[in-house]
Amino acid sequence: MAAEVESITEAQRAIDVVHLTKIYHTTKKEIKAIDDVSLHVDPHEFVSIVGPSGCGKSTLLKILAGLDELTEGEAKIFGEGITGPGEDRGMVFQAYTLFPWLSVRKNIEFGPRLKKMPVKQKREISDYFLKMVNLENFANAYPKELSGGMKQRVAIARALANNPKVLLMDEPFGALDAQTRSDMQQLLLQIWKREKTTIVFITHDIEEAIFLSQRIYIMHSHPGRLADELNADLGLFDGSELVKPAEFLKLKDYIVSLLKK
Amino acid sequence: MKSPGQLSKIFKIREDIPSKWYWAGAIVTFVLILLIWDLVCRLSLIQSIFLPSPEFVFTTFIQLISTGSYWNDIGISIYRVFMGFLLAAVIGVPLGILAGTFKLSDSIIIPLSEFIRYMPAPAFIPLVMVWAGIGETAKILIIFIGSFFQLVIMVADDTRAVNKDLIYAAYTLGAKRWNTLIKVIVPALMPRLFITLRLIMGWAWTYLVVAELVAADSGLGYSIMKAQRFMNTNIIFVGILVIGLLGLIIDRLFVLLGRVLFPWSGGDR
Structure with a gap:
């Protein structure tokens, strides 16, 4: 199903993971968290990685973010090996990670502030992203005054305000209720279409992956390895409306059957 | 009901x-x-020389605080507490943050502090008197010894309690180590640090009295000691109550200041 993307050469890829293996050493034994995984993400692509807990999907994302080290293989961002975290890879975590002492606006301006941008420019950036996540009225609120969904909207805005080449999302909506979750998914799709950001999205929710992404990688657990790679860019949805329910179900059932193995 | x-x-x-x-x-x-x-x-169940009545303690309190010398004692005690506390905080807070941030600093600072922490500060009094006489330095030094090592260990714990996800978030926003320490760990730590300082202030009061009971010719602890010599239990009661009240006032001021300084912080009483 992935034949169409082969036209892009390796150097142009946003993310290139080749034979990546991750082994954790505890005092008693070695645990293989990821076993020989190869995958890639093209620029402007929205790719999900789906799998049960323990399949190493979050570890893989952490390695891409530079927050963890791989044991064997390669992981590259736009052709360059990953040596540590950097502003070119923004990340949204499942846990709420807003800086509680900063207002919503200051949270969004955190990256620009590190770059020592002039006040006016910072302000323009935060205005733009506040509007994008519909939080203009909460610019001066502290994170503790926000709901879970609002916090994650700020987290997305904060990551994007840094103008990253890749946005890494680790089950960002995992802690939200169903309604908020669905609102957030639509907002994220809107943002992706407008900003053309490359997104790698981790989830264990199959429907979420199908709704959001163009391609889906399925992972097995113990040790984490790749089960399949699927094209999900089938025009199943028109906006948030499911227009091809039969195809949707077929794809979903196939993924469910894969995960059962 | x-x-x-x-x-x-x-x-x-x-x-x-x-x-x-x-x-x-x-x-x-x-x-x-x-x-x-x-x-x-x-009912005279206990002789008044051992337990003065509340009224007597109260009138003694009024009498004492209408004399200038008692205010002198209060003033000198507060001065000693604050000097000892500030000295411990100025040196201890940075060391604690270092120990809580870098494992190597931890190995240098924490085991030693843990060891000294178990040496009772009052046992240092004779030594401190040999080193520093019985002047102000001696009392401040005893308060410092009593509170510094506890402070370092608690600040290191506070620092370690900063959510690692916040540090990760800072990294992915482009922060390097120094910026992460200054712009994330330190502000994230502040409310907890404030609670720690509040507790250490309580200990500083305790060691003040210890220092003044043994080696002083002024201060609230000394006034208690002097009263004991003449069996003036009413003055002892007043001294203890005044120290308690001052501690309470300072503690509440800490809480109030904390609310003003950290309005973003959630839920601590």
């Missing part, structure tokens, strides 16, 4: 009760203790 519904509402495990109930509980306890104390004195 009789209906079981009301009772079970008030005795819910770790649930809030209306604040009037809370205050009622606190005030009733104080009043009750005062009444029992008064009753014991009125």
Whole structure:
């Protein structure tokens, strides 16, 4: 199903993971968290990685973010090996990670502030992203005054305000209720279409992956390895409306059957 | 009160009760203790030389605070506490943050502090007197020894308690180590650090009295010591109560200041 993307050469890829293996050493034994995984993400692509807990999907994302080290293989961002975290890879975590002492606006301006941008420019950036996540009225609120969904909207805005080449999302909506979750998914799709950001999205929710992404990688657990790679860019949805329910179900059932193995 | 519904509402495990109930509980306890104390004195169950009556303690209190010399004692005690506390904080807070941030600093600072922490500060008094005489330096040094090592260990713990996800978030926003330390770890730590300083202030008061009981010719601890020589238990009572009150006032000031400084922080009483 992935034949169409082969036209892009390796150097142009946003993310290139080749034979990546991750082994954790505890005092008693070695645990293989990821076993020989190869995958890639093209620029402007929205790719999900789906799998049960323990399949190493979050570890893989952490390695891409530079927050963890791989044991064997390669992981590259736009052709360059990953040596540590950097502003070119923004990340949204499942846990709420807003800086509680900063207002919503200051949270969004955190990256620009590190770059020592002039006040006016910072302000323009935060205005733009506040509007994008519909939080203009909460610019001066502290994170503790926000709901879970609002916090994650700020987290997305904060990551994007840094103008990253890749946005890494680790089950960002995992802690939200169903309604908020669905609102957030639509907002994220809107943002992706407008900003053309490359997104790698981790989830264990199959429907979420199908709704959001163009391609889906399925992972097995113990040790984490790749089960399949699927094209999900089938025009199943028109906006948030499911227009091809039969195809949707077929794809979903196939993924469910894969995960059962 | 009789209906079981009301009772079970008030005795819910770790649930809030209306604040009037809370205050009622606190005030009733104080009043009750005062009444029992008064009753014991009125019935002469204990000789007044051992237990002066509340009235007597109160009139002594009024007498003492209308003399300048008692205010002198209060002033000098507060000065010693603050100097010892500040000295411990100025050196201890940065060391604690370092120990909580870098494992190598931890290995240099923490085991040593843990060791010295178990040496009782009062046992240092004779040594401190040999080193520094019985001047102000000696008292400040004793307060410092008593609070510094505790402070370092607690600040290191506070620093370690900063959510690692916040540090990760800072990294993915482009922060390097120095910026992460200054712009994320330090501000994230502040409310907890404030609580720690509040507790250490309490210990500083304790060591002040220890220092003044043994080697001083002024201060609240000294006034207690002097009163004992003449069996003036009423003055001893006043001294203890005044130290308690000052501690309480400073503690509440810490809480108030904390609320003003960290409005973003959630939920600490």
